[in-house]
Amino acid sequence: MTRIKSAAELEELRQGILSKIDPDKPSISICAGLSCLGLGNGKLISAFKEELGKQSLEAKVDVITTGCHGFCEKGPIVVINPEEICYLEVKPEDVPEIISQTVIAKKVIDRLIHTDPNTGEKAAHMSDIPFYKNQMRVLMGNNSKINPKSIEDYLAIGGYSALAKALLKMSPVQVLEEVKIANLRGRGGGGFPAGRKWETTRNAPNEVKYVIVNAHEGEPGAFMDRALFQANPHSVLEGLIIGAYAIGSHQGFIYTRHDTPELRKNVDLALAQAEEYGLLGENILGSGFDFKVEVHYDVGIFVSGESSALMRSIEGKAPEPKPKYIRTSVNGIWDRPSNLNNVETWANVPQIIGKGSEWYNSIGTDKSKGTKLISLSGHVCNSTVVEVPMGTSLREIVYDFGGGIPNGKKLKAIHFGGPMGGTIPESLIDNPLDFDVLSKLGASMGAGDMLMMDEDTCLVEVARYFLDFLSGESCGKCVPCREGIRQMLNILTNMTKGKGREGDIELLEELSEVIGAAALCSLGRSVQNPLLSMLKYFRAEFEAHIKEKRCPAHSCKELIALEGV
Amino acid sequence: MNNDAIDNILNKYQGQAGSLIRVMMEIQEENHWLPREVMVKISEKLEVPFSRVLRIATYYKTFSLTPKGRHEIQICTGTACHIRGAQNVLGAVQDLTGIKPGETDADQKFSLEIVNCQGNCTCGPMLKIDEQTHSRISPAEIADALKKYD
Numbered sequence: 001m002t003r004i005k006s007a008a009e010l011e012e013l014r015q016g017i018l019s020k021i022d023p024d025k026p027s028i029s030i031c032a033g034l035s036c037l038g039l040g041n042g043k044l045i046s047a048f049k050e051e052l053g054k055q056s057l058e059a060k061v062d063v064i065t066t067g068c069h070g071f072c073e074k075g076p077i078v079v080i081n082p083e084e085i086c087y088l089e090v091k092p093e094d095v096p097e098i099i100s101q102t103v104i105a106k107k108v109i110d111r112l113i114h115t116d117p118n119t120g121e122k123a124a125h126m127s128d129i130p131f132y133k134n135q136m137r138v139l140m141g142n143n144s145k146i147n148p149k150s151i152e153d154y155l156a157i158g159g160y161s162a163l164a165k166a167l168l169k170m171s172p173v174q175v176l177e178e179v180k181i182a183n184l185r186g187r188g189g190g191g192f193p194a195g196r197k198w199e200t201t202r203n204a205p206n207e208v209k210y211v212i213v214n215a216h217e218g219e220p221g222a223f224m225d226r227a228l229f230q231a232n233p234h235s236v237l238e239g240l241i242i243g244a245y246a247i248g249s250h251q252g253f254i255y256t257r258h259d260t261p262e263l264r265k266n267v268d269l270a271l272a273q274a275e276e277y278g279l280l281g282e283n284i285l286g287s288g289f290d291f292k293v294e295v296h297y298d299v300g301i302f303v304s305g306e307s308s309a310l311m312r313s314i315e316g317k318a319p320e321p322k323p324k325y326i327r328t329s330v331n332g333i334w335d336r337p338s339n340l341n342n343v344e345t346w347a348n349v350p351q352i353i354g355k356g357s358e359w360y361n362s363i364g365t366d367k368s369k370g371t372k373l374i375s376l377s378g379h380v381c382n383s384t385v386v387e388v389p390m391g392t393s394l395r396e397i398v399y400d401f402g403g404g405i406p407n408g409k410k411l412k413a414i415h416f417g418g419p420m421g422g423t424i425p426e427s428l429i430d431n432p433l434d435f436d437v438l439s440k441l442g443a444s445m446g447a448g449d450m451l452m453m454d455e456d457t458c459l460v461e462v463a464r465y466f467l468d469f470l471s472g473e474s475c476g477k478c479v480p481c482r483e484g485i486r487q488m489l490n491i492l493t494n495m496t497k498g499k500g501r502e503g504d505i506e507l508l509e510e511l512s513e514v515i516g517a518a519a520l521c522s523l524g525r526s527v528q529n530p531l532l533s534m535l536k537y538f539r540a541e542f543e544a545h546i547k548e549k550r551c552p553a554h555s556c557k558e559l560i561a562l563e564g565v
Numbered sequence: 566m567n568n569d570a571i572d573n574i575l576n577k578y579q580g581q582a583g584s585l586i587r588v589m590m591e592i593q594e595e596n597h598w599l600p601r602e603v604m605v606k607i608s609e610k611l612e613v614p615f616s617r618v619l620r621i622a623t624y625y626k627t628f629s630l631t632p633k634g635r636h637e638i639q640i641c642t643g644t645a646c647h648i649r650g651a652q653n654v655l656g657a658v659q660d661l662t663g664i665k666p667g668e669t670d671a672d673q674k675f676s677l678e679i680v681n682c683q684g685n686c687t688c689g690p691m692l693k694i695d696e697q698t699h700s701r702i703s704p705a706e707i708a709d710a711l712k713k714y715d
Contacts, residue, residue, distance in 0.1 A: 038688035038698040072687040220643035223684030258590055258627065260684065299590050300626035302681065316583040317617075318624050377645035377686035384687065418644070451644055465647055469681075475624075 003278030005286040007164045013277075014161075017152045023082055026061045026103045029144055031077040032262060033068025033227055035383075041076035047092035051099050061103055067231015067266075069144045071131050073382040073403075074114070079126055079144050086126040087112035117381075117403070131382070131401060136363070138371045139347050140387045143231040148266045151273035154234040160279055162350035166242045167287035175246040175353065176202065182357035183369045184349070188214060188342035189417065189446050190522075191368070191435035197339055200329040202247045204337035209249040212314075212333075212340040213240055215256035215263075216298050216305035219418030220469065222449035224373035225343035227385045229256070230263040232347070233270035237293070239349030241284065244291050247339055251292060255310050258297040267295060302419075302473035306521050307340050308332070309475065320475045321521030342447065344373055364390035368434045372448050376402045379409065379454040391432045398429065398452060409454035412553075413538070417446020419466040419473075420526035422533035423459065442533040458555035459538045460545050463531045464492040470527050481524030484515040488531070497558040500546035505535065570595050571603060575610040582613045589621060589628060597637070598629040626678075634669045634676040636714045638662070639693040643682025646689035650704075654690045655679065657704035661711055674714070 004010050030036075030045055045065055052058050069077045074088035080102050087098065087109070094112060101107045114129045115122050123129045126144065146153035154160070166175050180195030201209055213236060217225045229236055240252050254267060271293055274280045282290045296314050298304045304319035311333045313319035332338025348370055352360045363370050368390035374397060377383045381403030388397060394414065398404065405411045415423045422443030424431075431437055438445050453462065467489040476482045488511050491504050512528030519525045535542060544550045551559040574591045578584040588607060593599060599622055608615040622628045638658060642651045659665060662675050669676040685691070688700035692707075699710050 034683070034685040035687045038683075038685040038691060038700045040700075072685070075687070217684070218681065220647075220682035221645050221686060222682070223686065226684045259680070297587065297590055299586060299593075299628065300681075301624065313586060314583075316585040316613075318620055375686070377689075378648055382687075383645065383689075415644075451648075453648065457648060462644075462648070465644070469644075 003276075003281075005278065005283075007168050007285065010155075010160065010164050010285060014155050014158075017156050021156060025082075027064055027081045028061060028098075028103065029064040029066045029079045029081060031067070031069045031075060031144070032065040033072065033075070033231065034223065034260065034262075035068070035072035036075035036077060037262065039075045043092050044076050044078070044090060044095070047095040048099075051095050055099065057099070057103075061099075064147045066146065067143045067148050068140075068227035068385060069126075070135075070137075070140060070227075070385050070387075071129075071382065072384040084125050084127065086114065086124070086129060088114055131386075134400060135387050136371050136389050137387045138351055138363075139228055139235065139344065139373065140231070140385065142235075143227075146232065148231050148233055149269050151234060151270065151277065154232070158354075159234055160238055162354035163238050163241055163279065164285055166245055166353050167285050167289055170353075172202075172246045172248060175242060178357050179243075179246065179349065179352055182352045182360040183367070184345065184352060184360070185368065185435060186341055187344035187348075187372070187447065189420075189444065191439075191445065194341055194345055197329050197341070198243060198247050200327065201249070201337040201339040204330040206336050208251070208336050209247055210333050210336060210338040211240060211244045211247060211249045211252045212310070212338060213252070213254045213256075213346055214305065214307070214310060214340050214342045215254060215267075216310065217257065217343070217447065218298070218302040218305045218473075219421075219447055219449055221377045221418060221451050222375055222447045223377075224375045224385045224448055226257070226260055226263055227375075228347055228373065229343045230260070230266050233266050234274070235347045235350060236343050237270055237274055237280075239346035240293070241279070241291055242349050242353055243339070243341070243346065245289055249339070250290050252294070253314050253333070254293060254295045255304075255314060256295065256297060258299050264295075264297075271295070301475070302470075303475045303521075303523050306523050308521065310340070311338055318475075320477045321523070323520055344448075365432060365434050367436055372433060372445075374433070374448045374450055376450050376452065378415075378451040379405050379411075379457070380452040381406050388433065390434060393430055393432055394450075395429045397433065397450065402452065405452060405454050407454075409456065411452060412455045412457055413453045413459065413534075414443075415451040415453065415462070415530065416443040416449070417529075418449055419469050420523065420529055421446045421449075422529050423453075423462075423537065424533070425537045442529075442536055444529070456553050456555060458496070458551050458553040459534045459541055460492060460495050460551070461555055463534050464489065464496055466530045467492060467527065470523075474523065474527075478518075478520040478524060480515045480518040481520065481527065484511050484519070484524075485527055487511060488515075488528070492531075495542065495545045496551075496556045498545075498549045498556075498562050500549075502546065504546055505539070505542055509535070566596055566600070566603075571606075575606060579610050580612055582611050585611055585613055585618065586621060586625075589618070593628055597633040598631060601630075626680075632669065632673065634673045636675050636695055637693075638675055638677045639680045640666075640677070641681070641683050641689060641691050641693075642679045643686065643689070645682070645686035646691060649689045651690040653704045654692060654702060654707065657707045658692065658711075661708055675711075 184194045185191045309319035309321040386401045
């Protein structure tokens with residue numbers, strides 16, 4: 001492998017890779033996303049390899065383990081190419097039949113394809129399954145086509161052409177302007193315009209600047225970033241290099257989870273391959289721009305996803321947030337300007353540079369542009385990752401993609417954004433997916449994780465659960481957060497045990513106000529959000545726990561016991 | 566304890582104070598816990614105060630200051646698993662093993678930990694024993710799952 005020194009050499013390499021690909025050669029792509037791994041795809045992969053060996057077909061059929069295809073509920077998912085036949089819930093016993101019938105004889109096995117639960121309609125091809133067909137998979141669409149461990153696969157689908165365009169045909173300011181015009185908003189939670197953040201770091205008075213991929217993704221129920229990063233690490237890396245060029249940074253950091261081995265492997269490999277090809281290192285693509293990337297790991301605390309805490313961790317210190325009188329984009333790692341964006345934000349960058357801000361602006365709503373990855377979990381038929389244009393109605397996401405609520409139950413509430421997010425009742429389900437609309441409703445989008453809760457879920461208990469989680473994750477540095485969470489947790493725990501007292505709700509509101517105003521970091525200042533949104537929409541449920549010692553959802557065990565007396 | 570493996574890790578990052586968390590992570594993964602004498606070595610090799618090593622070791626959930634059992638049981642208590650009944654799974658595991666989260670049994674067979682969302686919510690409630698994920702598990706199935714380990 002030699003380093004690529006120009007756009008022409010990159011194209012030459014790409015053509016070389018494409019010329020070696022036989023479009024008619026059968027390949028079996030097996031999803032190795034986190035859910036499919038958990039559902040036993042390891043055995044499936046060995047079964048395919050073994051069976052191909054038995055039939056001496058190893059040379060004639062490729063087996064590719066890919067990243068997440070989405071539709072995790074129906075995993076393990078196997079796609080037979082070039083026909084793109086998609087089999088769901090595949091078991092090792094099915095393997096010999098798939099090889100003889102589909103790979104060799106080109107016949108579809110009826111029982112393994114998708115059947116619509118409502119209409120009974122069958123769909124054999126990935127692009128015909130409504131779940132895939134109705135999404136807009138700008139970022140996730142390539143996941144089933146490429147091997148995340150192969151840079152050649154990424155190059156074959158046009159990878160790093162946006163980087164070549166940015167480095168060789170655009171000035172850093174032009175790149176920055178393009179991202180600003182596209183109105184790309186950060187996907188990590190705040191929805192802050194990425195271009196403006198970049199500009200702050202670019203203009204900050206220090207020669208040395210840093211760029212960071214936040215792949216911490218600590219919110220329970222959020223798994224879209226892992227799905228994307230593990231499946232297509234180069235798309236994130238390409239975005240990071242482009243951003244670094246625009247900002248004027250020569251050192252990048254990736255901060256990710258230590259407990260996802262496949263993700264770690266794929267990211268390490270992507271960095272090594274990019275370096276070998278000269279897409280990282282000195283004089284990238286002959287442009288004169290130098291950039292290198294280091295990987296750091298979170299080893300198990302939620303607060304280290306907070307930007308200033310994350311930066312302390314990269315310095316090798318305990319990840320405690322520091323006051324942001326000066327923003328981290330000006331004063332971050334080692335007190336130098338540091339621009340941090342999350343995985344999904346970075347992955348949007350090559351799309352914007354490649355296809356232009358006009359194209360990007362054509363997707364989404366007035367102020368929320370582009371697509372958004374959403375992870376669905378909780379009481380929903382399909383716990384999965386979907387990618388939809390901003391502005392898609394929540395109803396469509398829950399019922400069309402999520403498949404609705406299981407066991408014939410009714411949807412009670414949707415919770416966004418994990419333990420610092422907010423809950424809205426079912427009655428607001430016709431609202432669009434939009435940063436500002438959701439914020440006004442009291443439920444910020446967060447990273448895009450939606451948790452569905454059915455009629456049997458007690459929201460007092462869910463509020464308690466979130467505070468319980470946060471009490472273990474607060475760094476303990478500032479008093480309002482450390483002690484405030486503990487007191488709120490005590491009050492809510494008492495409520496769920498029938499020991500709630502008159503005035504508890506008012507006390508919770510008062511505590512919320514103090515923590516929101518006085519805590520040091522955005523974790524502390526947002527811990528009360530789930531509770532406040534639940535009090536806004538479900539106050540009667542909290543009152544029933546206090547005044548009547550009754551759990552309307554029949555979920556709190558101690559209260560059910562009291563009722564029985 | 567494999568001293569050579571630990572020394573290899575330490576030598577790789579000698580003098581790099583900024584790599585403290587990474588070094589501790591690699592040693593935890595290799596040795597499954599951090600004995601005091603190893604933490605002293607880390608402090609010397611990376612040239613950071615021992616107090617900082619101890620601080621990091623007690624700050625993060627991943628690090629263990631006591632030996633682990635031969636098999637590590639991890640139960641996800643993320644939101645999706647929680648509302649799908651993770652507490653009942655945890656209860657069943659506690660009853661069967663006699664240990665609580667953070668503990669190791671007297672035979673050093675099992676250690677039990679609760680972990681945050683693992684990102685495969687469709688598998689919930691779920692538990693992991695070493696590298697093996699047991700998806701959509703019910704409390705009744707746990708006794709069988711545990712029998713396979715010795």
